Amino acid sequence: MSTAIQFFKSTKKQMLDFSWIKRTLLIIAVLAFLASSFLFLTSPGTTLRIWMAETVIITQHREWAWIFVGAEQRDEMVRNMHQNIEKNAEEKQxxxxxxxxxxxxxxxxxxxxxxxxxxxxxxxxxxxxxxxxxxxxxxxxxxxxxxxxxxxxxxxxxxxxxxxxxxxxxxxxxxxxxxxxxxxxxxxxxxxxxxxxxxxxxxxxxxxxxxxxxxxxxxxxxxxxxxxxxxxxxxxxxxxxxxxxxxxxxxxxxxxxxxxxxxxxxxxxxxxxxxxxxxxxxxxxxxxxxxxxxxxxxxxxxxxxxxxxxxxxxxxxxxxxxxxxxxxxxxxxxxxxxxxxxxxxxxxxxxxxxxxxxxxxxxxxxxxxxxxxxKNNPTPATPPATPTAPTTVNKPETDKTEKTDKPKSTEPGNGTGNGTNAGTGTGNGNGSVKPTDHTKPPVIEGKETDPTKNPPSTSSGNKESTTPAAPTTPGSTPSGSTGTETGKPAGGATGNNGTTVPTGTTPQGGSPAGSGTPAAPTTPTTPVPKDTAPNSTTTPNTGSSTNVNPPAQVTPTTPAAPTTPVNKPN
Structure with missing residues (x-):
């Protein structure tokens, strides 16, 4: 007896935990079971089914009467009805x-x-x-x-x-x-x-x-x-x-x-x-x-x-x-x-x-x-999600103190890049950070992306990209990042909120930000279109293609304000 009581109590608790949709579906299923049991397993239910079939038969949709009594019995009922009508009409007045x-x-x-x-x-x-x-x-x-x-x-x-x-x-x-x-x-x-x-x-x-x-x-x-x-x-x-x-x-x-x-x-x-x-x-x-x-x-x-x-x-x-x-x-x-x-x-x-x-x-x-x-009152289209000021869809949630705690460095950046076909060079420009650990994603304008919070997206290249999308403004190359990694830049796509992600805004590796002399210059190679070779030797830079081995002297450019990164960390 106690087992049955416990079973009903647990069942009641589970039903209370159901969402209203699940509860509604469950009620409908129970009612359908009870109704079908009454209609098909009891004598009053059989009488009711026959009555409903007769009601449908006298309409223009008599073929649907099979739902209540089956096609064979429906046809038999129709034949009996016509025979009765014909018989009642026989007697002369x-x-x-x-x-x-x-x-x-x-x-x-x-x-x-x-x-x-x-x-x-x-x-x-x-x-x-x-x-x-x-x-x-x-x-x-x-x-x-x-x-x-x-x-x-x-x-x-x-x-x-x-x-x-x-x-x-x-x-x-x-x-x-x-x-x-x-x-x-x-x-x-x-x-x-x-x-x-x-x-x-x-x-x-x-x-x-x-x-x-x-x-x-x-x-x-x-x-x-x-x-x-x-x-x-x-x-x-x-x-x-x-x-x-x-x-x-x-x-x-x-x-x-x-x-x-x-x-x-x-x-x-x-x-x-x-x-x-x-x-x-x-x-x-x-x-x-x-x-x-x-x-x-x-x-x-x-x-x-x-x-x-x-x-x-x-x-x-x-x-x-x-x-x-x-x-x-x-x-x-x-x-x-x-x-x-x-x-x-x-x-x-x-x-x-x-x-x-x-x-x-x-x-x-x-x-x-x-x-x-x-026409006069068209159904309004579903509006795109309205981003709030502090939490736009694509903006990383980074504490503002992080930017103040990590001021832009004025010291020369010394970094080495180990990308495919990449030389090892020393940058002497103004970098925002000294990247010494290449397992750590680059920092964009002092905002560090934690890979544990925002898993990197998989590119179409041989390596998995660990770098978030770059700024969409031309010339907004992250400062102080060195070395390259191969990968295909992210293509344009339309997000769920209706915002179009620009094509080619996600750099798959760093590019020199300051003037520096490459340690081992290599013969420049002809850039290969990004969709034709998985191991491209070009590094996308907001839609432009730059050789991996830059000239010895590059005039530093002032980075433009970066746009909101594509991927939003959790």
Whole structure:
């Protein structure tokens, strides 16, 4: 027991010593482990995974449902869903179930429709009663090439209210609303169809006497039934007064329509995919219809297209990020439906462009605004590190007293250099120090570089350079240093703070500072470019090349103020 306690105490101490990044990653890993264990190893987790897969399947991204249930089970779920939809559409509708009445004209809005709020455990929406089913007309966009918002349709045609109707091809969720699917019928005329007249299609429509038709019918059958208004969508959930089986438990924005025996039509629109309303299931909508004694019911297009407009105002909250969407069809309510005529915007078109992000006006406007903001408020570049006065990046940290403790010597400097091809000479000029130990780096203007604090950089020559960078000002040769060491001068480079290190500013050996006579003069050699021979006999001097064996007399020059050395000691 004590061992376990000690283990937990030590683990707790180690976690407290972690940085916040490590603690965050550890928490995420633990949560991921617990969540995956719950989802894949428990019965409630399996139910939740299936529900999430069903939710994804009914969207345009159903292929991603494999994340929750695997590709094989996802495909099986899709097949079962379609089989269930097809089976529910098979039963033929009892056309005599609905009682037809005569309705007066010139009615007030209250006499024609009634709109009320509805809600469930995880959703909110609207329910609209339409008392005269013959007042409903299928409407199409005003112009060819793109759909139209329902509010625009309502205002343009003088409708009282309207909901979205049939489905359409919607690339990226940014389609132009013009590539309708199935069939659109308005005023008894086929405005659009993508099938021949003998092919059965899923239909939601109304006959000339106001009977709601839901199921799978060909245009030939629909004409026999007296179809007047229609669009294509599914599934059917109530047929001839009885509920049909539903296997989908996903939540989403919904638009549905049903009819009571007295002819009253009920439209239900539920918001979804938002904080105030997650969305309703098919079963919940079915139960709402059954509670109202609906005898036939089915669904219209849902998702981001679900919306209800009353008296020209949008009264629901579509899940589309751009508000109302452009749609190919809508069911609108009119006091005088015979005066509303749908536009034949698909006539003469052989190929329909579904649109997408490349031509969606709201998306393009959004992208243009983002670019404009970036142009007006560009992201500032990362500024270079601002060196402080006492500690610049390249300046050695040398105590000022060192300079005062080691004054510049006025005695002749006597030093010998043992570099490659270097002669031994005696300098008689003013040196700053007497270098007698060549293992010690030279001193630049009284500032000694300690190799234990600043490891020498490796040059491209045969020897490792032990000399820090020389001054960048021409003629600033360190005084009193004698002898040469071979090596390649440091090349130019850009440091992390954006400062460019000049090329050839790092001498790899000393050069005479005063007048002196070489002990053993040698034959001058032709300088070799520093990048062509590793054992160059030239000594760089702030970009100039000087022979190792200088002339007997050299006029002393006053050293210029040295620049900050390249390497900063620790």
């Amino acid at each position: 009892d056309m005599g179930r609905i009682q037809h009445k005569v309705y007066k004209k010139n009615r007030s809005i209250d006499e024609l429709i009634k709109v009320e709020d509805i809600s469930g455990p995880l959703w909110k929406g609207k329910r609209m009663y339409v008392f005269d089913p013959k007042s409903i007309r299928a409407m199409t966009p005003v112009k060819s090439g793109e759909g139209e918002r329902i509010s625009a349709m309502v205002k343009r045609t003088g409708a009282v209210a309207g909901v979205n109707a049939g489905g359409f091809d919607d690339p990226e969720g940014l389609g132009n609303g013009f590539a309708a699917l199935g069939v659109i019928v308005s005023g008894g005329e086929v405005i659009f169809t993508d099938q021949d007249e003998t092919t059965p299609q899923h239909i939601v429509g109304f006959t000339k006497d106001g009977t709601l038709i839901i199921g799978k019918y060909s245009m030939t059958e629909l004409r026999t039934m007296g179809i007047s208004e229609a669009a294509s969508f599914y599934p059917r959930v109530i047929a001839n007064g009885k509920p049909l089986p539903i296997s989908d438990g996903s939540r989403a924005p919904r638009t549905a329509v049903g009819q009571k025996e007295d002819g009253t039509v009920i439209f239900i629109v539920v918001d979804g995919r938002q904080a105030h309303s997650v969305g309703a299931t098919l079963k919940e909508i079915q139960e709402l219809f059954l509670a109202d004694d609906v005898v036939n019911a089915g669904f219209l297009d849902g998702g981001a297209s679900s919306e209800l407009v009353v008296n020209g105002e949008l009264v629901t909250k579509p899940s589309s990020r751009y508000g109302e969407r452009r749609l190919p069809s809508a069911f609108l309510v009119y006091d005088h439906p015979e005066e509303a005529v749908a536009n034949r915007v698909w006539d003469g078109i052989n190929k329909i462009d579904a649109g997408g992000s490349y031509d969606h006006p709201d998306f393009l406007r959004e992208q243009a605004e983002i670019k404009a903001r970036q």
